[in-house]
Amino acid sequence: xxxxxxxxxxxxxxxxxxxxxxxxxxxxxxxxxxxxxxxxxxxxxxxxxxxxxxxxxxxxxxxxxxxxxxxxxxxxxxxxxxxxxxxxxxxxxxxxxxxxxxxxxxxxxxxxxxxxxxxxxxxxxxxxxxxxxxxxxxxxxxxxxxxxxxxxxx
Numbered sequence: 763x764x765x766x767x768x769x770x771x772x773x774x775x776x777x778x779x780x781x782x783x784x785x786x787x788x789x790x791x792x793x794x795x796x797x798x799x800x801x802x803x804x805x806x807x808x809x810x811x812x813x814x815x816x817x818x819x820x821x822x823x824x825x826x827x828x829x830x831x832x833x834x835x836x837x838x839x840x841x842x843x844x845x846x847x848x849x850x851x852x853x854x855x856x857x858x859x860x861x862x863x864x865x866x867x868x869x870x871x872x873x874x875x876x877x878x879x880x881x882x883x884x885x886x887x888x889x890x891x892x893x894x895x896x897x898x899x900x901x902x903x904x905x906x907x908x909x910x911x912x913x914x915x916x
Contacts, residue, residue: 817834817835819832820834821912822911823911824897827850830845832869845858847873865885882894891910
């Protein structure tokens with residue numbers, strides 16, 4: 763009985779040692795796509811929140827006329843806050859949420875009536891701050907356009 767325990771322990775130890783050395787080896791290949799994708803994402807460089815700080819007040823001028831005023835809060839890569847969508851005639855409160863990824867701010871702004879969504883992408887690494895947007899409307903499909911952005915200084 764004791765010999766079986768020793769042999770089983772030796773086999774388990776050998777198996778673990780082989781697995782550990784194979785993971786450190788550059789010739790080790792992962793066949794599971796999910797694990798391969800996870801390992802690749804762990805090796806990707808990370809952007810710190812201080813490099814892409816977008817918190818604060820923003821003014822966005824959309825190419826089809828309306829403008830959006832934003833008060834954004836940032837927690838890591840996550841961005842959220844309140845907004846006001848102004849068409850010149852009407853003003854609606856809205857919510858904003860999105861993320862910062864590298865030099866790109868991506869936002870979704872939904873007015874309080876909830877019948878449209880502004881999907882906005884702004885390049886934050888050079889002036890003037892510009893980007894693109896798509897308005898998705900309940901009854902009219904989607905309309906693309908360009909946006910110019912500015913940060914308000916308090």
